[in-house]
Amino acid sequence: MKAKTSFVCQQCGAVYAKWVGQCPNCSAWNSLVEQIIESESSKKSALAKGQVSGKKLDFVKISTVVPSDAKARLLTEFPDLNTVLGGGILMGSVSLLAGQPGIGKSTLLMQICAEVAKKHNVLYVSGEESAGQVKLRAIRLGAEAEKLSFAASTSANDIAKTIESGEFDLVIVDSIQTLAMDEISSAPGTVSQVTNSGNLIIRAAKSTDTAVIIVGHVTKDGTLAGPKVLEHLVDVVLNFEGDRYGGFKTVRAVKNRFGSTNEVAIFAMAENGLSEVQNPSAALLAERTNTDGSIILATLEGNRPILVEIQALATNTNFGYPKRTASGFDINRLNLLIAVLERRTKLKLNDKDIFINVVGGMKINDSAADLAVCMAIASAAAGRKLGEDYVVFGEVGLGGEIRSAFRADQRIAEAKKLGFKHAIGPATIRDKFVIPAKDLRETLIKYVR
Ligand code: TYD
Ligand code: MG
Secondary structure, eight states: OOOOEEEEETTTOOEESSOOSBOTTTOOBSOEEEEEOOOHHHHHHHHHTTOOOOOOOOOOOGGGOOOGGGSOOBOOSOHHHHHHTTSSBOTTOEEEEEEOTTSSHHHHHHHHHHHHTTTSOEEEEESSSOHHHHHHHHHHHTOOOTTEEEEEOOBHHHHHHHHHTTOOSEEEEEOGGGOBOTTOOSOTTSHHHHHHHHHHHHHHHHHHTOEEEEEEEOOTTSOOTTGGGGTTTSSEEEEEEEOSSSSEEEEEEEEETTSOSSOEEEEEEETTEEEEOSOHHHHHHTTOOOOTTEEEEEEEETTEEEEEEEEEEEEEOOSSSOOEEEESSOHHHHHHHHHHHHHHHOOOOTTEEEEEEEGGGOOOOOGGGHHHHHHHHHHHHHTOOOOTTEEEOOEEOTTSBEEOOTTHHHHHHHHHHTTOOEEEEETTOOOTTEEEEOBHHHHHHHHTO
């Protein structure tokens, strides 16, 4: 039976009987969300009488509480992923695994299931694939554990009821966008379905201490379309990023109530599923040929130091505006660095198309990548290459000054480990390995121009 619902504007709280694209009250677009009307009349009368309907909380002395961590966590076969999770999957926790379609979410979860199902009861619920299709993947991944069950369902109510039965220690829901709650008429994937279905499942998980992992698809530009609203509700949000075709993929926690958000697990996809990359720097540099425009950056992925190759290409602009393209690097940051280069180093770039590529599908989100990107551009524009045994790191300020980078010692250690002889880095670092760079112009003239 369909429950009575109304549409509530999430911006101003106005209530409507029908959905409209723009809220007539506050003019916000797409802000109406369908909500179930709960017998308002009884609530209202109690309020009118000034009565408080709640009851006194059952509180406990915090000293007597057994920490949930004391219970064993469910371990995956991936040590780095366990670290990202804060030491494994906590019982009763609800995690959201978000990523682009095709990146490998179902694959990763099937591999997690296989490992956990060696000891625990695990249920994989899919709203996207049939038992046969999932079985094919399980065979391919060697994930045919005895305690692993499967169900095809798109009903949030049924899934919540199943979780509530307490039969399973871990339940996978693939994916939130396919779920619908019986009481709500809007289509699967809409904000109201995602929020209400999510809430239902979270409540069921908490009441029975069942660990749940929910899959959420995100759109290409990285925004969590529907799942964004779930981010506030769940305990852990894992982002699965990287190239869909080949290259490395990273899993990092952007939110974790039970662990740090600085850790990252790096994966590669092969014929028989995902595997953790033990030494990403070595793998990333394996195919390197030292050409102009190629600079090795000592960066950090979460807490891990990593060496990646930054490639730049500068070609003459044929007509119109010069084109600037970046893959794995923020385009706005690139435009800013080009402006700094033009103004502070007199390098002429306004007649050049500039392309930046971070090798291996990595996404760089580190201010200390600035100097490497600038040097790569200068090197490409001048056709001069930097020596083979140099790594580079440092932030570039708008004045063309080179600023300090955090965790410099870790970057240096990683470079030394992989046989590099020098680093060009901020002048504040006192280490013989680092050639101090104070000013962008001086540094470029000395090394790549
Ligand atoms: P999938 O996990 O279904 O992606 P998602 O659930 O995020 O949409 O699969 C991602 C891709 O990985 C798919 O195109 C096929 C490929 N793949 C492999 O290369 N090896 C494997 O062992 C598996 C299972 C998939
Ligand atoms: Mg999938």
